[in-house]
Amino acid sequence: MTRTASLALAALAVAALAFAHPHFNKTVSTTIGETEVSVSYNSTDANMDHVEGIEAGTFVSPRGPRLNVSADVMAGDMTIAAGEYTIGVVMGDDGSWSMALHEGRIPRGEMPDMSKVMKLDSRYSDQMGTADHMLIDITAGSGDFAGKPVLTIHFGNMHLQAAIG
Numbered sequence: 001m002t003r004t005a006s007l008a009l010a011a012l013a014v015a016a017l018a019f020a021h022p023h024f025n026k027t028v029s030t031t032i033g034e035t036e037v038s039v040s041y042n043s044t045d046a047n048m049d050h051v052e053g054i055e056a057g058t059f060v061s062p063r064g065p066r067l068n069v070s071a072d073v074m075a076g077d078m079t080i081a082a083g084e085y086t087i088g089v090v091m092g093d094d095g096s097w098s099m100a101l102h103e104g105r106i107p108r109g110e111m112p113d114m115s116k117v118m119k120l121d122s123r124y125s126d127q128m129g130t131a132d133h134m135l136i137d138i139t140a141g142s143g144d145f146a147g148k149p150v151l152t153i154h155f156g157n158m159h160l161q162a163a164i165g
């Protein structure tokens with residue numbers, strides 16, 4: 001191998017390393033009151049080019065994050081029944097986003113069943129900074145949800161809080 005070729009290969013290897021950021025399978029779990037709540041997700045890239053092409057009303061769920069609740073839990077004036085859900089977001093006609101839950105898992109390659117999707121009482125902001133990789137957490141709410149537990153999703157410049165418990 002010529003010196004030039006090996007240098008070129010080394011440069012490619014460095015570029016590949018710089019590109020391949022680690023993506024983690026994460027679990028966040030806690031108890032709210034007596035209820036065990038856990039979220040499992042992959043810290044996938046916040047690909048905003050993909051977000052651009054999404055149509056209003058579509059349930060979008062990067063890598064199918066899952067929520068499990070051990071008992072019925074109130075979410076604003078709705079009830080999330082004990083069980084497993086896929087966490088996603090739905091864009092409204094005005095371009096803002098709501099958090100939503102799809103009952104159970106969506107089988108690979110299948111479309112979400114909109115009759116199984118429940119929109120949560122949630123708040124959207126694009127003024128909370130940027131998360132290059134998806135972050136989901138259960139934390140203390142702010143604004144309308146101050147003093148309440150919330151589920152948060154931060155994906156690119158999209159930041160959502162949803163009432164939970």
Ligand SMILES: [Cu+2]
Binds near residue numbers: 021022023045133
């Ligand atoms: Cu990445």
